[in-house]
Amino acid sequence: MDELPTTQSLTCKLKLLLTEDQTKAVRRTALAYRNALNHASAVAFANGKMSQGMRLQTLVYQELRERFGLPSQMACNAPRQVAAAYKTLWERAKSNAAHKAKGWTKRRYKGFDQAPKFTAMTVTLNHRRDWALGKEQSVSIGTLSGRIRCRYEGWNRHLDWLEHTADRGITLGAAKLWQDPASKVWYLLVSIEKALDPKATERITTIKGVDLNRRNIAVESNTRGRCRFYHGGHQKHLAERAASTRSALQVKGTRGAKAVLRKLALRERRLNADTAHCVSKSIAEPHAMVGLEWLKDIRNRTERRHSKKASVKRRKANRKVSSWSFADVQAKTAYKTRLSGGVPIWVDADYTSQGCPICGHAGRENRLNNGLLFVCARCGHTLHADLVAARNISMRTLLVRQDWVRTGRLSAVPEASGDEAKAVRLSRYAELRWSLDASSVL
Numbered sequence: 001m002d003e004l005p006t007t008q009s010l011t012c013k014l015k016l017l018l019t020e021d022q023t024k025a026v027r028r029t030a031l032a033y034r035n036a037l038n039h040a041s042a043v044a045f046a047n048g049k050m051s052q053g054m055r056l057q058t059l060v061y062q063e064l065r066e067r068f069g070l071p072s073q074m075a076c077n078a079p080r081q082v083a084a085a086y087k088t089l090w091e092r093a094k095s096n097a098a099h100k101a102k103g104w105t106k107r108r109y110k111g112f113d114q115a116p117k118f119t120a121m122t123v124t125l126n127h128r129r130d131w132a133l134g135k136e137q138s139v140s141i142g143t144l145s146g147r148i149r150c151r152y153e154g155w156n157r158h159l160d161w162l163e164h165t166a167d168r169g170i171t172l173g174a175a176k177l178w179q180d181p182a183s184k185v186w187y188l189l190v191s192i193e194k195a196l197d198p199k200a201t202e203r204i205t206t207i208k209g210v211d212l213n214r215r216n217i218a219v220e221s222n223t224r225g226r227c228r229f230y231h232g233g234h235q236k237h238l239a240e241r242a243a244s245t246r247s248a249l250q251v252k253g254t255r256g257a258k259a260v261l262r263k264l265a266l267r268e269r270r271l272n273a274d275t276a277h278c279v280s281k282s283i284a285e286p287h288a289m290v291g292l293e294w295l296k297d298i299r300n301r302t303e304r305r306h307s308k309k310a311s312v313k314r315r316k317a318n319r320k321v322s323s324w325s326f327a328d329v330q331a332k333t334a335y336k337t338r339l340s341g342g343v344p345i346w347v348d349a350d351y352t353s354q355g356c357p358i359c360g361h362a363g364r365e366n367r368l369n370n371g372l373l374f375v376c377a378r379c380g381h382t383l384h385a386d387l388v389a390a391r392n393i394s395m396r397t398l399l400v401r402q403d404w405v406r407t408g409r410l411s412a413v414p415e416a417s418g419d420e421a422k423a424v425r426l427s428r429y430a431e432l433r434w435s436l437d438a439s440s441v442l
């Protein structure tokens, strides 16, 4: 990825204001579509767990039209969706086999024990054929009982974009009709492409690094020394409380308890998404280059033990890790940065929390007991460990910026050209020194 993306894809969530009859029509369509998915899934399973969409389509198309009453476009979308799901399962099965061969796991892959079942009330709709924007904040949606037209609500910014698609550089794509399982409200999730302002990134005035970790949700630091901690105290508190309720309910194990557990999981997911939204929104800013850590598998980086022998403390730590999605915060930060006219980039994550920003000395010994404080074993530099990481990331980001200015080429992610190239990068990082004059190099 050497060039800046010219568009950003995102989803607009529109709440549909349906009449009673319209709700019935939508519900009937979603049920038929779900049955169609499950039928296609059974056929795919019986035919060697098929993952080719076109082949599956030829097998089921006629029946989806006649027996399930789907319009032609949906009868094409359903097998495609099932095939895509099978493809993912095959990838998981393969990676499980690879892990088993290496002795990393003993667990057998169970995803293919039976035909995967589709339970969500979701319908994939193609733009113009199955759904279209109408005038005065309305949409039309194809159902089994014909087209319906209804008004919608949403975020002000999204409403503005949809109202003025041409002026705002918006291209509409496919949509998903979706029922929130908790509130039973129907939404239209519209995929859009937003054209980015190419001029916004011509003038970069701020360089910053963002460290994501378990203690704080995020810590950011720019090269001028300004920093910010996002503690997520409230979020953490709620997650802890949810975890203790969860374990109590799991012990109980009744049907009622299971229903409450499902609700709890949904609420927790919403809470996490909200927090990620708030944090990423405040990190994103125009004319800023925002450096993030390249964490393809952050979960593997932190030590995790799943055996029954794992201590209570370790299990509690695992829970905290799993309930919070770094990838989600990163993805949101990246797209909000782009939308606000900044440039998100990724740098190597190696030694960001172990390297001394003052003298360059790197090593585990700089982090006594993996604690909150960074104390350099060579020069004695002492600072909050997460701030050290954020500063190191900001310096690496500045390096990328300088390379960009010098060569005219931006490497937005660490190049995957092998160990040698990485070793060169790491040795360049080791020479970085924190100084508040760094920004003058811009």
Ligand SMILES: [Zn+2]
Pocket (backbone or CB within 6 Å): 356, 357, 358, 359, 360, 361, 376, 377, 378, 379, 380, 381
């Ligand atoms: Zn030092």
